[in-house]
Amino acid sequence: MKIRPIIIIIAITFVLSIAFYFVEFHGNLSSNIQDWASFGSYISGVLVPILTAINIWVFVKLTQTIDKKNDGRRKEDLEYQKQLVLIQLRQKELDEFTTLMNKAMILKLSAFSSEIQLPMIEAITYLDSFLNNKYHLFKIISEKPDLNEKIVNLRAQLIQMKNIFECFFTPTTGEIKPCELSKDSVAKINSFLRNKDEIISELQKYTIDNVTK
Secondary structure (H helix, E strand, O other): OOOHHHHHHHHHHHHHHHHHHHHHHOOOOOOOHHHHHHHHHHHHHHHHHHHHHHHHHHHHHHHHHHHHHHHHHHHHHHHHHHHHHHHHHHHHHHHHHHHHHHHOOOOOOOOOHHHHOHHHHHHHHHHHHHHHHHHHHOOHHHHOHHHHHHHHHHHHHHHHHHHHHHHHEOOOOOOEOOOOOOHHHHHHHHHHHHHHHHHHHHHHHHHHHHHOO
16 A cells, blocks of 8 residues: 555645635635635535545555455465374374384284284285375375385285294194294395385475475
8 A cells, every 4th residue: 555645645635725715716815714714614625525535445455455464364374274284194194104014023922823913914904005095195105106116015025024924833723933034034024124114214204394394
């Protein structure tokens, strides 16, 4: 809102009003107080409607400016809330991802082989769900094909871990028995752990980077 044009309009109107008055009545400066009262009434009658219109215009402009700022602030607040919810969902999903992948490597003592391998099966099932339904929370997965490949490979590695750990129990009774892992099995386990940590690290970094944006 520019004030200068308004001042110019008021000044021109004031000057023209005085000029028209003196041209119309051909008078010099009067010493009669009634003449000055009449002149004051004339000036007031001319300027008051103009000043009233200007006040209304200024009020409308101020209202529009405030409304625009409030709309912008509401949009910013809404966007902030959306980002906050999205970040919370990402962190919750990442926590679940980390927990299940870590639990998959823990063999629980049990009389039943199915219970011993339950954490592994849960982890594999979770990865199926993550790859099909939840990956959209992390755009980095679609932006980085190598990360998506790592997650796919992680599922395949989990199945390998499941087969490797089967040597720890008797198939018929499910009893725990001593088992010596081959070098190849150890290498596969280490590869799984490295891949898991790399995936979690990238997803965590992505989540943190989006908090600061």
